[in-house]
Amino acid sequence: MKFYDCQTAPSPRRVRMFIAEKGIDIPVVQVDLRNGEQLGEAFRKINPRCTVPVLELDDGTCLNDTLAICHYLESIFPEPNLMGRDGREQALVMNWHEQVLTEGYLAGADALRNFSKGFENRALTGPGNFKQIPELAERGRQRLEEFMEMLDGHLAESPFIVLDRFTMADIGAFVCADFATWVKLPVRERWPNIRRWFDEVAQRPSASV
Numbered sequence: 001m002k003f004y005d006c007q008t009a010p011s012p013r014r015v016r017m018f019i020a021e022k023g024i025d026i027p028v029v030q031v032d033l034r035n036g037e038q039l040g041e042a043f044r045k046i047n048p049r050c051t052v053p054v055l056e057l058d059d060g061t062c063l064n065d066t067l068a069i070c071h072y073l074e075s076i077f078p079e080p081n082l083m084g085r086d087g088r089e090q091a092l093v094m095n096w097h098e099q100v101l102t103e104g105y106l107a108g109a110d111a112l113r114n115f116s117k118g119f120e121n122r123a124l125t126g127p128g129n130f131k132q133i134p135e136l137a138e139r140g141r142q143r144l145e146e147f148m149e150m151l152d153g154h155l156a157e158s159p160f161i162v163l164d165r166f167t168m169a170d171i172g173a174f175v176c177a178d179f180a181t182w183v184k185l186p187v188r189e190r191w192p193n194i195r196r197w198f199d200e201v202a203q204r205p206s207a208s209v
């Protein structure tokens, strides 16, 4: 297998953490997003969606979505379990992971990509170019704040994002909370229950890979 990564980007970080938690060793190829390598002809052959992470399997199949990649890895490296032990647990982990992604992470991505000069004309990922819409940056930030408020309330009642142990939902939420600082939302300082949980996750070796 081969893992296409970008050390500075949040989405592949989720897969990096997942791989580290599993304790597996997969050759890594760094893709230079800053200089547009994801849009070049060579990488388009690997992923026409022009994004990382990508996991290339030994038969040449390429998976280009975090959830699919992690699901595949969990199926061949079941321990430690990170995505649930039965249908109910798996559904709960995926439910939370998707909520974090759509209400938290993608809100943050709207805030960043519609504001930062570095993303001019690149307000969305993918092969097409899209202009920035300042109102979307504003809305993204509001949605992200609302999401963090909800998450803080949730973590007041629960040690982990879901179930009674660390799962992929914690990985997704940890990366999202760290990403929120890119749009200058000081999550740790503002929300005490998130801080407690965030600092625990940050202690795990996978948080620094």
Ligand SMILES: N[C@@H](CCC(=O)N[C@@H](CS)C(=O)NCC(=O)O)C(=O)O
Pocket: 009, 010, 011, 012, 033, 038, 050, 051, 052, 053, 064, 065, 066, 067, 122, 124, 125, 126
């Ligand atoms: N389907 C993807 C989305 C991944 C994604 O958005 N990746 C970003 C890095 S965080 C990317 O490749 N961006 C390329 C670009 O900005 O052109 C997932 O695994 O969640």
